[in-house]
Amino acid sequence: MPAFKTLDDLTDIAGKRALVRVDLNVPVANGKVTDATRIERVAPTILELSSKGAKVILLAHFGRPKGEPVADMSLSLIVSAVNEVFSRKVLFASDCIGPDAKQAIDGMKNGDILLLENTRFHKGEEKNDPEFTTALAGNGDLFVNDAFSAAHRAHASTEGLAHHLPAYAGRTMQAELEALEKGLGNPSRPVVAIVGGAKVSTKIDLLQNLVKRVDALVIGGGMANTFIAAQGIDVGKSLCEHDLADTAREIMKEAKAGGCAIVLPLDGVIAREFKAGAANEVVNIKEIPSDAMVLDVGPKSVEAVSEWISKASTLVWNGPLGAFEIEPFDKATVAAAKHAAALTKAGKLTSVAGGGDTVAAVNHAGVIDDFSYVSTAGGAFLEWMEGKELPGVAVLSKSA
Ligand SMILES: Nc1ncnc2c1ncn2[C@@H]1O[C@H](COP(=O)(O)OP(=O)(O)O)[C@@H](O)[C@H]1O
Numbered sequence: 001m002p003a004f005k006t007l008d009d010l011t012d013i014a015g016k017r018a019l020v021r022v023d024l025n026v027p028v029a030n031g032k033v034t035d036a037t038r039i040e041r042v043a044p045t046i047l048e049l050s051s052k053g054a055k056v057i058l059l060a061h062f063g064r065p066k067g068e069p070v071a072d073m074s075l076s077l078i079v080s081a082v083n084e085v086f087s088r089k090v091l092f093a094s095d096c097i098g099p100d101a102k103q104a105i106d107g108m109k110n111g112d113i114l115l116l117e118n119t120r121f122h123k124g125e126e127k128n129d130p131e132f133t134t135a136l137a138g139n140g141d142l143f144v145n146d147a148f149s150a151a152h153r154a155h156a157s158t159e160g161l162a163h164h165l166p167a168y169a170g171r172t173m174q175a176e177l178e179a180l181e182k183g184l185g186n187p188s189r190p191v192v193a194i195v196g197g198a199k200v201s202t203k204i205d206l207l208q209n210l211v212k213r214v215d216a217l218v219i220g221g222g223m224a225n226t227f228i229a230a231q232g233i234d235v236g237k238s239l240c241e242h243d244l245a246d247t248a249r250e251i252m253k254e255a256k257a258g259g260c261a262i263v264l265p266l267d268g269v270i271a272r273e274f275k276a277g278a279a280n281e282v283v284n285i286k287e288i289p290s291d292a293m294v295l296d297v298g299p300k301s302v303e304a305v306s307e308w309i310s311k312a313s314t315l316v317w318n319g320p321l322g323a324f325e326i327e328p329f330d331k332a333t334v335a336a337a338k339h340a341a342a343l344t345k346a347g348k349l350t351s352v353a354g355g356g357d358t359v360a361a362v363n364h365a366g367v368i369d370d371f372s373y374v375s376t377a378g379g380a381f382l383e384w385m386e387g388k389e390l391p392g393v394a395v396l397s398k399s400a
Pocket residue numbers: 196197198199200220221222239294295296318319320321322323324325354355356357358359378379
């Protein structure tokens with residue numbers, strides 16, 4: 001467990017401007033937050049700081065807008081969900097630096113909570129640019145990082161700020177690291193990992209190390225399509241990153257050499273439209289029509305995944321097996337979640353799942369309370385599992 005300062009080290013903060021990095025990158029459909037877990041998890045830190053009289057200024061990203069304002073990635077869309085979870089009125093400023101931010105901060109009273117607009121609307125955020133970081137730091141007297149799920153990013157608001165201001169870990173940051181260490185610090189074998197979802201390019205590299213630490217890697221979702229295509233199989237219009245075929249082949253080679261089983265789908269549920277209730281059918285994974293896309297793994301694959309979960313003593317899971325937000329493409333994810341939950345309840349499995357959408361999926365399956373631990377983090381949790389140093393955590397230790 002890394003040593004860092006926590007909120008317990010913060011005394012006499014009435015009137016101080018606390019810049020708090022949180023992860024509010026929550027799933028949204030039709031303008032509504034569909035899973036508020038990440039908001040709920042940062043509430044203790046924010047309400048504690050507020051009750052001690054700090055002016056609480058929230059920094060967060062939302063989606064991947066690539067350094068420019070994008071209307072449907074505005075954090076204004078989630079303010080009402082934040083108000084609801086905190087049972088408080090949270091103020092909002094339409095920029096995270098500059099005159100709009102300054103005006104809003106100058107108007108704050110002790111204990112107020114202000115959410116600043118998406119930090120990723122500025123190119124300097126992801127570049128960890130010193131000029132942008134200095135501008136952010138100018139709005140605060142201290143920095144609290146409570147965004148464990150973004151701690152694998154060395155961005156201005158997750159890493160840079162800790163070089164400018166006294167830095168502290170928030171309650172969720174602390175709790176996540178403690179829970180992961182307790183559940184997975186010395187995992188009981190066999191360890192089975194399930195990795196699915198859509199963030200193929202940002203997660204595929206970490207599989208290279210993960211296959212050295214687990215006994216089996218079950219691949220589903222968009223990630224699976226990339227591995228299937230890498231074997232020369234046509235995946236039609238499926239979500240797939242063809243330029244990562246070499247990386248996928250390399251991972252399969254390394255897994256084989258190290259004795260880690262790679263489990264890929266045998267069949268898929270295909271459709272021609274990405275929408276709920278779209279006409280669909282099950283096909284062999286080698287027979288995907290060129291005008292169709294795989295939106296879920298099929299029943300034979302679910303059976304195989306369930307068998308691997310049954311063999312596991314420890315399960316780590318990030319990324320849904322299919323497009324679970326649109327029925328009936330949630331079937332495989334729900335079946336796997338229920339199976340893992342039942343084994344956990346029976347005391348036969350330690351199960352840890354994480355990631356913004358994975359949490360939503362496990363919630364959708366109705367079994368979130370039966371998992372051993374559910375992390376808010378996906379990529380960060382897998383990188384932690386790989387044994388990698390997370391920049392957002394490392395900098396807190398250095399500044400302690
Ligand atoms: N076969 C698929 N085709 C398209 N999208 C998929 C497929 N399988 C999963 N997804 C999508 O992956 C997304 C979640 O991926 P990701 O962001 O990597 O997970 P997490 O947020 O849990 O880390 C979901 O929105 C889901 O719809």
